[in-house]
């Protein structure tokens with residue numbers, strides 16, 4: 001992949017409004033939950049006894065924000081299929097897999113910057129609200145930086161999941177529904193699976209694994225934070241490889 | 253030197269044979285019209301030339317190389333396939349800029365091509381609000397970005413008003429005069445008759461004719477002899493061939509004008525008119541593609 005492709009993909013990404021709006025929606029979701037949940041807890045009786053922690057409270061927007069950033073990931077490529085402009089793109093860059101890689105790199109950089117900033121903002125806003133409740137914390141406390149940075153990583157990975165699904169499915173609604181299924185629905189439903197087998201599926205299923213990096217108090221019985229992120233990225237890589245192979249083979 | 257060479261090009265979509273065993277060459281310095289009725293396989297052929305669709309068998313090369321082998325292809329070949337296939341949310345300038353950047357073409361060239369097609373004033377406007385003609389011009393601007401030697405246009409005047417059609421036609425002639433290869437499709441002969449130097453005609457995915465515009469009429473048998481006479485009813489049965497009464501004269505096919513004249517002289521009949529009428533390009537085209545029209549109108 002050349003820097004030419006990266007520059008072109010950056011121009012494409014920044015020159016449509018939906019990019020701006022979905023990025024803003026992601027940041028606003030993080031920030032809104034990061035203020036509202038701490039506010040609710042601060043106003044409850046005896047917040048210090050709630051068993052909650054200030055870091056995770058300020059990052060509760062993750063669940064929803066993962067979906068908005070995934071939608072942006074989907075649109076980055078499905079938008080080109082919808083309009084038919086994908087053909088013009090392939091005329092300019094016949095190495096289709098190169099183009100997909102270029103999109104992924106540009107998306108990753110933009111998303112990392114925005115989601116990491118949003119995560120830190122939410123964290124600080126949350127701590128301001130929690131001030132005096134005994135739940136407030138600082139970046140210096142153990143695991144906090146990993147969690148806040150992890151929120152940006154988890155969100156960006158979710159966006160990439162959307163992007164590879166968009167490349168695979170090529171159809172906006174289909175890809176968005178798949179992203180919601182993979183990020184939200186299936187991981188939750190997996191809680192109902194019985195036995196040892198069910199537990200394994202639950203542990204390794206997409207966001208159950210991926211979200212660990214963005215939780216200060218990781219969920220018991222689940223993967224370690226970095227291992228969890230690794231598994232999430234593996235999902236994305238596998239879908240991405242299938243998408244790349246099909247991209248290469250299919251008629252545009 | 254040939255610009256585009258298709259060899260036994262075939263494309264099937266499931267059970268549909270879109271293009272079948274097509275072999276042709278497109279040469280530089282002239283406008284080559286690619287003609288065929290709706291569904292003949294013109295767009296499919298163009299997509300294969302441009303590496304968008306993969307041939308089921310056969311191959312197509314651009315200066316001896318496949319499209320995928322071209323480095324920074326926009327500098328070699330420019331194409332307008334579907335002017336509506338753009339992201340309406342982008343401005344004309346950004347649309348072209350993204351394309352230019354991917355092929356290492358300068359932002360200055362973007363301004364230049366916008367100027368060439370007369371879109372400078374709307375460069376900052378979102379494409380979604382463009383008229384059909386403006387969209388077509390933008391597509392042509394995109395094709396011109398890399399100042400390519402080869403240009404491919406799929407039905408570039410579809411839906412344009414007469415002024416737009418004239419502009420596109422003049423533009424294509426100018427490109428060919430500059431020595432470039434211009435390959436342009438249409439399903440209307442009337443359009444190509446005024447633009448193309450050479451015609452490649454296909455029907456149902458197969459090659460029907462590959463000839464200079466001047467030679468093209470000769471490929472058709474559809475000329476007729478127009479005969480005027482005050483004694484038509486006596487003359488008609490004497491003529492070989494097929495005679496059909498049209499108003500106050502006969503249209504005779506299958507015999508030459510000389511034969512008609514001699515027959516009349518032998519019978520002592522008076523002739524007021526005796527003319528061989530050449531078929532028009534349009535008529536020649538209709539005759540050649542007869543039977544290969546995908547969806548024929550059925551007379552009620």
Ligand SMILES: Nc1ncnc2c1ncn2[C@@H]1O[C@H](COP(=O)(O)OP(=O)(O)OP(=O)(O)O)[C@@H](O)[C@H]1O
Nearest residue numbers: 265268270288289290291292293294295296297439
């Ligand atoms: N992606 C596709 N899937 C299935 N069939 C297709 C596809 N593309 C084209 N066809 C079929 O292939 C045939 C040739 O179509 P094509 O679009 O190449 O014709 P055309 O000559 O460009 O026609 P028109 O003048 O209407 O643009 C048609 O029967 C069409 O239905």
Ligand SMILES: [Mg+2]
Nearest residue numbers: 294295296406
């Ligand atoms: Mg067509």
